[in-house]
Amino acid sequence: MPIVEAIIISVIAASTPLLLAAAGELVVERSGVLNLGVEGMMIMGAACGFAGAYLSGSTFVGALCGIAAGMALSFVFAVLTLGLAVNQVAAGLALTILGVGLSGLIGAGFVGQKITPAPHLYIPGLSDIPVVGKMLFAQDGFVYFSVVLVIGIWWFLYRTRGGLILRAVGDSHTSAHALGYPVLKIRLMAVLFGGGCAGLAGAFLPLAYTPFFIPGMTAGRGWIALALVVFSSWLPGRLVAGAYLFGAVSILQLHAQALGLGIPSQLMTSLPYLATVIVLVLISRGRGSTGSVAPASLGVVFVPDR
Amino acid sequence: MSDQESASHSARAPLLQAIGITKRYGSFLANDDVSIDLFPGEIHALLGENGAGKSTLVKTMYGLIQPSAGELRWQGEKIELTGPADARSRGIAMVFQHFSLFDNLTVAENVALGLDGSESFAAMSARLAQVSRDYGLPLDPKREVWRLSVGERQRIEIVRALMQNPKLLILDEPTAVLTPQEADQLFTVLERLKSEGRALLYISHKLDEVKRLCDTATILRGGKKVATCNPREETAASMARMMVGADIGEVKATTARAVTIPRLLIRDLSLEPDDPHGTYLRNVSVEVFGGEILGIAGVAGNGQDELFAALSGERLCPNEDDVIIDGHAAGHLSVTPRRKLGAAFVPEERLGHGTAPRMKLSENALLTGHAASRMVKHGFVDRPATLKAVDATTQSFDVRKAKRDPEAASLSGGNLQKFIVGREILREPGVLVVSQPTWGVDAGAAAVIRQALLDLSGRGSAVLVISQDLDELIEISDRIAVMFHGTLSEPIARAEATREKLGLLMGGAAPESIKEAAHAVGA
Structure with a gap:
């Protein structure tokens, strides 16, 4: 029993940064912008988050620093793609390269330092429930926040006028413009929100997952978050399922390696990626029946005609 | 107040x-x-x-x-x-x-x-x-x-x-x-x-x-x-x-036109769309004879785009003999081999489909002309030949442009359309398939294009015109068929093709009910 408990707790920890980053990117893509710079914004969030927490001694301040760093980097992206109408794919890739380099520079002085990891918050009453209580209701603040965030995003997208406008802008920016909606302003908000989420996801790693910073510690999680958005077919509910599926596979393969099944470790390490590819294929095959398709304006540069 | x-x-x-x-x-x-x-x-x-x-x-x-x-x-x-x-x-x-x-x-x-x-x-x-x-x-x-x-x-x-x-x-x-x-x-x-x-x-x-x-x-x-x-x-x-600001010339068909053998055949073509919002083509059959213009009417989105793609070879047909060009089964051929059989295609979208917007006209002439118009010598582009093609089109079709060989995107809609249609017609294709030939084109240019289509059919080619403009189809077609939900009606001879009849077919009415309606009105 304790091993199952440990596995579940570690699955949750592995899934949370993916969920945070992907949730932000989902909002960005719903507005019709493809920001491939998630990896760069995450690693900046990790470096600045760790620096903030180390200098202030507070996890909360660290998290805020991570969010700010992600937003700042996404603002650069917004200036390029929305203000100057630069190709979004190129700008996003450049953003990742910039983020990886800059985070190494900022984090160089902090490598080898240690901080106290984010405290676990026990929810009174619920965390005392036998078995489940300790697994689900004794997590750190990031985990609770990620769940609240996704529910909030779902509620915003499908239950508020603001969400309807955001989806409309992603579906047809020319129509939205013709009706008088400020397309670029709405997209700027979405991009900044996505940057903040990616920064927070990055900050989670040194603040809660491992209590230290190493350059490149996001290890491709930003790319996985991007894939998860497609995987979820831009639906928040499926995003949770996808993030946890991926988290579970990546933890289980570690345990499978520990059991010594005689399967090469490289193959086991590739399992999560293989699972993603398979699910992506299955989803795109069933696309016609579910009708869930990408936002129609995704990645298309918009220049208002006056 | x-x-x-x-x-x-x-x-x-x-x-x-x-x-x-x-x-x-x-x-x-x-x-x-x-x-x-x-x-x-x-x-x-x-x-x-x-x-x-x-x-x-x-x-x-x-x-x-x-x-x-x-x-x-x-x-x-x-x-x-x-x-x-x-x-x-x-x-x-x-x-x-x-x-x-x-x-x-x-x-x-x-x-x-x-x-x-x-x-x-x-x-x-x-x-x-x-x-x-x-x-x-x-x-x-x-x-x-x-x-x-x-x-x-x-x-x-x-x-x-x-x-x-x-x-x-x-x-x-x-x-x-x-x-x-x-x-x-x-x-x-x-x-x-x-x-x-x-x-x-x-x-x-x-x-x-x-x-x-x-x-x-x-x-x-x-x-x-x-x-x-x-x-x-x-x-x-x-x-x-x-x-x-001027009188518009009327388009006239050459009087003596010999309608010959069918040069373009579509036989029981069914095709599933490649995008989720597309239309299924269901058992489309039609013959286009040499010397005639066959019009295809219909409200946009009833399968015209899919039909054009299947005819031009942008999408391959399930069976080889679904499309027959001048006696050759072309269903499995891609665009270039179909052009080599003497077919030519003018798509609906001028910029981005009919031409590459940022490329010069001569380069755009090469894009469709390389198949059959000797613009390539030993694997190298024959620049003078492509420029000559531009000049010939400019002259015959009165294409107005700022310089000899500008970018396609710099031309006005009407002039670019004249260029695209002219580029294909000057190759004297045996079969021409054209979609929305005068969409968004001024009246003067539209008259030039329609006249050119009539003249081409007068020289014995088979011309298939897909258009949303009923007046245009009634003006130039010999027979008109209607697309609805991916099916194609039997063609109606122009003399019998009234706006009312075509309109009912465009709305999906079965041919029998139209006869009844006509009967009721007559009685």
Whole structure:
């Protein structure tokens, strides 16, 4: 029993940064912008988050620093793609390269330092429930926040006028413009929100997952978050399922390696990626029946005609 | 001023006045000192060719464009519209030519986006149902727009405008995409809106429609106002002359045309669409003879794009003999081998499909000409030959351009279309498939293109024209077939192809029921 408990707790920890980053990117893509710079914004969030927490001694301040760093980097992206109408794919890739380099520079002085990891918050009453209580209701603040965030995003997208406008802008920016909606302003908000989420996801790693910073510690999680958005077919509910599926596979393969099944470790390490590819294929095959398709304006540069 | 007051003394007071509107883009004047008065209870037509400045003027009235000079007066007061929301709040609504709809959202969501959001979604939905019932414009609020027909999409636009209870409704070419029957239904709604005391501004270039529906007409040409007249006292020809500034030549078929053997055959072609919003082609069969023009009518989105792709080889057919070009089974051939069989294709989209916009005309000539026109020598491009092809097209088709070999995107729509059609016709293809040959092209260029198609068929080629413009098809086709939901009707000879008959087929009526309807009318 304790091993199952440990596995579940570690699955949750592995899934949370993916969920945070992907949730932000989902909002960005719903507005019709493809920001491939998630990896760069995450690693900046990790470096600045760790620096903030180390200098202030507070996890909360660290998290805020991570969010700010992600937003700042996404603002650069917004200036390029929305203000100057630069190709979004190129700008996003450049953003990742910039983020990886800059985070190494900022984090160089902090490598080898240690901080106290984010405290676990026990929810009174619920965390005392036998078995489940300790697994689900004794997590750190990031985990609770990620769940609240996704529910909030779902509620915003499908239950508020603001969400309807955001989806409309992603579906047809020319129509939205013709009706008088400020397309670029709405997209700027979405991009900044996505940057903040990616920064927070990055900050989670040194603040809660491992209590230290190493350059490149996001290890491709930003790319996985991007894939998860497609995987979820831009639906928040499926995003949770996808993030946890991926988290579970990546933890289980570690345990499978520990059991010594005689399967090469490289193959086991590739399992999560293989699972993603398979699910992506299955989803795109069933696309016609579910009708869930990408936002129609995704990645298309918009220049208002006056 | 209260509403009652304004209504009582506004019998002849204009609702909206545009005074000396000028809009400058660099050195280009899209609108040059245009003035127009719109009265309540009146349908005012705004006429003009493409590029005459109609859209610029109405966008100014809807707050989408700020004029460089001139002013707007609303009920006598000078106003400056800050944006569409401002225009809507005053009571100005607009139905766009290119629908401003969101395909993946539902009807109700689309309508909500056009309103200011002051009422709850539930209340809005209830009012939507009410308005659409009141005006006889049925809509299912929960359906997504991409599932709807073009006519239904326009209904959304109109209902959305009516939900604002507008004093002035602007309609930008509303009948361009409708069947004649759908257009008639629309006119009934417009007459009713007029009788309710609303002002309507109706943009069109269909003159018979304007004569029938409108009380006043303002004609624009080259950004300037040419005249304001009463369309009922004018003839279609006199208004056309004011629009174009010259008489338009009539197109004539060469009298002695030998209709020979079928040169293009489509045999029982069924094809599944490659994009989720596409149309299934179901058992399409038709023969196009040498020396004839076969027209394919239909409302956009009924499978015309898919049929064109299957004919041109952009999509391969399931069976080799689904498409036969001059006796050769071509179903499995791609575009280039089909061209080598003597076929030529002119797609609907000029920029991006018909031409590569940023490439020069000579390079664009090479793109379709390399297959069969000897523009490549030993694997190298023969530049002089491509330039010669451009010059030949320019001369034969009167393509007007700034220099000898400009980028495709720098040409106006009409001139580029003349180039694309001319490029293919000069190759003397045995089979020509052309989609929307004169879409968005000015009347002069359209006449040149139609004449060229007639002449080509007169020389013995088989010409297949896919078009949404019924008048065009009736003018040039020998036989007309109608596409509906991916099926193609039996072709009707031109003499029997009335607008009513074609319109019914475009709406999906079975041929038998048309006969009955005709019979009933006759009796």
